[in-house]
Structure formats: C-alpha cells, structure tokens
Amino acid sequence: MSSNITICFVILLVIYSIPYPSFSSFLAPIVKDHTKHHHTLKLSLQNPPQPKQLLLDLGGTLSWVDCTTTSHFITCNSSICHALSSSQGPICTSNNCNIQSTNSLTKKPFVVKVLVDSLELPLTDGRNPGQLKEVNEFVLSCSDRGILKKLPKNAAGLAGLSRSNLSLMAQVSKRFALPKVFALCLSGSVSAQGVGFFGTRGPYFFLPEIDLSKYLNYTPLLSISSNQYLINVTSIKVNGKPLQLNQTSLTVDQNGAQLSTTSPYTVLHTEIFEALIDLFERESAVLDLTIRPPVEPFGLCYNADDLLMTRTGPAVPTVDLVLGHDDVFWRIFGVNSMVRILRRDVDAWCLGFVDGGDEPTYSIVIGGHQMEDNLLQFDLQTQRLGFTSSVLVHNTMCANFNFTTNINVS
Incomplete structure (x- = not known):
C-alpha cells in the first residue's frame, strides 16, 4: 500500500514540475488581400462575439467599423468620454461623444463618433494560440460606407495600430498591464496567414521551432x-x-x-x-x-x-x-x-x-x-x-x- 502511495506522489511531483506555457500576451491572425495588396487583422468584436477582418493600419489613431453594425455609442456625460477629454479633446454633438481621428485612408483628421464594444483576442505563449480573452469597453469609432469602399473586399473596418493612446495595441496593453509593444509578421502567401503579437517582446516561434x-x-x-x-x-x-x-x-x-x-x-x-x-x-x-x-x-x-x-x-x-x-x-x-x-x-x-x-x-x-x-x-x-x-x-x-x-x- 505504501509503495502505491509513493508512486502516486512521484507522478504528481513530476506533473507539477512540468513547466506550463505562460499565456500572458495576445495574438491575431493576419490575412493578405491579393486584390488591393493590403493586410487585414482577424479578431472578434461585439457580444456575442462576431468574427471580423479589419484593415491593418499603422497610421490609425483608433479602430473603427461600419456605423450600421453597432449601437454602442457613448454620451458626453459618460465616464469614458470624460476620460478622453485630457488627451483627445471630445466634441459633443446631440449628446454624442465625438473625437478627432486620423487614418491612412482619409489622410486628413476628421471627427468620428466614439463607441465601446467587446473585443476578444486569443492568448498566446508565443508558440500556440490559447483561449479567447475579452477586452471589455474597447473604445473605437465608426464611419459611413463611403470610407468602407476603400477597404479590401472582406474588411469590415480598420484596426488602428498607431502610437495613439487609443490604438488597439495601447488599449490591450493598458487593460492587462502588458508591455506597450507589438510585433507583425506579414505573410506574402496566397493562402496562408501571418500573425500579430500584442504585449510581448517574445518569444515568437515559427515552424520548425524557430524563435x-x-x-x-x-x-x-x-x-x-x-x-x-x-x-x-x-x-x-x-x-x-x-x-x-x-x-x-x-x-x-x-x-x-x-x-x-x-x-x-x-x-x-x-x-x-x-x-x-x-x-x-x-x-x-x-x-x-x-x-x-x-x-x-x-x-x-x-x-x-x-x-x-x-x-x-x-x-x-x-x-x-x-x-x-x-x-x-x-x-x-x-x-x-x-x-x-x-x-x-x-x-x-x-x-x-x-x-x-x-x-x-x-x-x-x-x-x-x-x-x-x-x-x-x-x-x-x-x-x-x-x-x-x-x-x-x-x-x-x-x-x-x-x-x-x-x-x-x-
């Protein structure tokens, strides 16, 4: 009997000594559109989560979607709108919270409505994807279909990744106290996707086991x-x-x-x-x-x-x-x-x-x-x-x- 207990103890000791991967950062697949030669970020927005492809834009101050797909606009007296006042300077119109934004499609600054939604991204250890994690009260904006015409065919909006405090990267980093850093590996393949990492300086593993x-x-x-x-x-x-x-x-x-x-x-x-x-x-x-x-x-x-x-x-x-x-x-x-x-x-x-x-x-x-x-x-x-x-x-x-x-x- 004592020998069986000893064996079980050794097995448990081995199991708990195995180093489990640390899923403390995030990733998102990146797909190339071969018609307009742009790249889109695949993520989940709204509640319940809906898969979206958003144009990857290093010059976008914040992300945005089609105004007809959401109703989560925020009012001027909301705490989120007040929090934006110190850096972005909200503009109130009919009690809607608006801010000035830029992206690489419009070039010039323009005023957009502020809204919040739920964002979900997979966790990662740098080697594999883990389960989805929610970023609640994710701040973004919306635009009319005129700008949407400039997007790749399957894109539902734009993922802003600029140095702005409202970029996708900045919000994810702040929400989970992660380093303010992201990495992109864009694929030129017709069929296979690339990847973006958020909140980590590595490792970034690619087959065959190359960091x-x-x-x-x-x-x-x-x-x-x-x-x-x-x-x-x-x-x-x-x-x-x-x-x-x-x-x-x-x-x-x-x-x-x-x-x-x-x-x-x-x-x-x-x-x-x-x-x-x-x-x-x-x-x-x-x-x-x-x-x-x-x-x-x-x-x-x-x-x-x-x-x-x-x-x-x-x-x-x-x-x-x-x-x-x-x-x-x-x-x-x-x-x-x-x-x-x-x-x-x-x-x-x-x-x-x-x-x-x-x-x-x-x-x-x-x-x-x-x-x-x-x-x-x-x-x-x-x-x-x-x-x-x-x-x-x-x-x-x-x-x-x-x-x-x-x-x-x-």
Whole structure:
C-alpha cells in the first residue's frame, strides 16, 4: 500500500514540475488581400462575439467599423468620454461623444463618433494560440460606407495600430498591464496567414521551432510629434554600393522614413526612385537580364524567364536601407524587392518601388510588400523598431506560425 502511495506522489511531483506555457500576451491572425495588396487583422468584436477582418493600419489613431453594425455609442456625460477629454479633446454633438481621428485612408483628421464594444483576442505563449480573452469597453469609432469602399473586399473596418493612446495595441496593453509593444509578421502567401503579437517582446516561434525574436536588430523610432512610426534611413545601397543622392531628399522636412501597412509598395521621393532604378539596372547588367517595357506603377521590369529563383526569391542585387550606421541595415532580397506581374501577354518581374513625386510628405514610405516575411517589433517603451530582414534566410516564413494547436489555458 505504501509503495502505491509513493508512486502516486512521484507522478504528481513530476506533473507539477512540468513547466506550463505562460499565456500572458495576445495574438491575431493576419490575412493578405491579393486584390488591393493590403493586410487585414482577424479578431472578434461585439457580444456575442462576431468574427471580423479589419484593415491593418499603422497610421490609425483608433479602430473603427461600419456605423450600421453597432449601437454602442457613448454620451458626453459618460465616464469614458470624460476620460478622453485630457488627451483627445471630445466634441459633443446631440449628446454624442465625438473625437478627432486620423487614418491612412482619409489622410486628413476628421471627427468620428466614439463607441465601446467587446473585443476578444486569443492568448498566446508565443508558440500556440490559447483561449479567447475579452477586452471589455474597447473604445473605437465608426464611419459611413463611403470610407468602407476603400477597404479590401472582406474588411469590415480598420484596426488602428498607431502610437495613439487609443490604438488597439495601447488599449490591450493598458487593460492587462502588458508591455506597450507589438510585433507583425506579414505573410506574402496566397493562402496562408501571418500573425500579430500584442504585449510581448517574445518569444515568437515559427515552424520548425524557430524563435525569431533572437534574430532582431534594432533602430530608434524617431520622436516626432506624430502618431506615425518613423525611422532614420541615412542611405540606400544596391549590392553594397550607395545611391548618389542629395542628402536632403532622404529627409524631407526631417520627417524620416514612414512605415505603412496601407501602402502596398515602398514609395520614394523622385530623386531617390530614379537613382535606385539607375543603380539597380547597372548592378543587374552582369546577370544578362532582358529589360522590357515597365508595367505601371513600376519603373523597371525584366522578362520573368531570365531570372533564376533562390530561397529568397529572384536572384537580383540586394537593396539595403542603412539605418544610422553602416553596420545597421535592413536588407531587402529579391522576394521583397521584386513583384511578379503575370497577366495576358505579360510575364515579368518588376522592381517593387514606386515614384512618389518630388514633394512628398515622407521621402520614403516603406510599404507592405517590403515588410512581408520580415518580423517587425514596434516597442513604444524603449522607442525602437526591431527588424529581422527576410526570415526566409532562417528557414521559416511568416505563414509558419502554428495556429492549429489551441491550448485552453487562461
């Protein structure tokens, strides 16, 4: 009898000594819309929860949905509206609480109604999803169908992820006392989704058991009075050779380079765009590629049959965004620098950068295509951006997060 008790005690001791995963942060799947080349965040809103896809917007001050889908507007005398008065300055109309907001679709600030709803996100240990957790009294806004027309087909609204105190990330972090940090891994796959992590600096595990947080490099986020995420790009190199530029074209109004998930491709000041096209063409000459007429909106295209394929996409010169120091750079391989155009009588690979004119707000806007299969960590407590360059060199991809295992641990 005593031996059986001893065995049971040992079994219990082993069970309780097994380290259980810590499900203390959140995640959300990210889906690419291949029509408008945007990415949407999958989450659950309302009570009972309804699955929604919201356009991922790094420039949105808060999230919003269609006004016809909700009735949870708040009044001017509510505690939530009073809480907004110190930072957002609510505007009262017919006892409705309104605030001024911005997003990347409208560009200019506009007044929106404030509402609250229930948000649910899966918990995560960085390796798997856990059970859903509710974020009650989630503050968002709504808009009319005019703006909805600008969204991807399946999007029901917009997920604001800017530096605003009302962004999705800021509200989740505050509600659960988590670090004010999130990470995005956008998938370029036609069918497989990427992932966003909220409230954690890692680990971020991707099959086959690779923690991408170990491969992060860092550069400061510029402290400019803006809700945008801006970094300091001091030069651009092709195959290690710098573009010959007037330095002021890299720092229009000293604003830095903007990161934008609503811009499908990286947009450049005309001088930078033309210099990049020229140097990229010269560096590609040794590859004996056939240049074909460009396909809009791009400025340099090659016949697809001429390009060899590698693990990191078409074999073309690398493009480096140098971030302050020569030894800190975001390397762009062919999978992110080139775009495949396949339609009717066109089969081409085009350099995936767009001319933004000679008077842009930002001399460089780093777009979604250049972010795909790169892990990006936005840390507002340390005021820095973590970046990996292409995770394909580490034998994984953003579509490799394991969504199939759901462990019900709260």
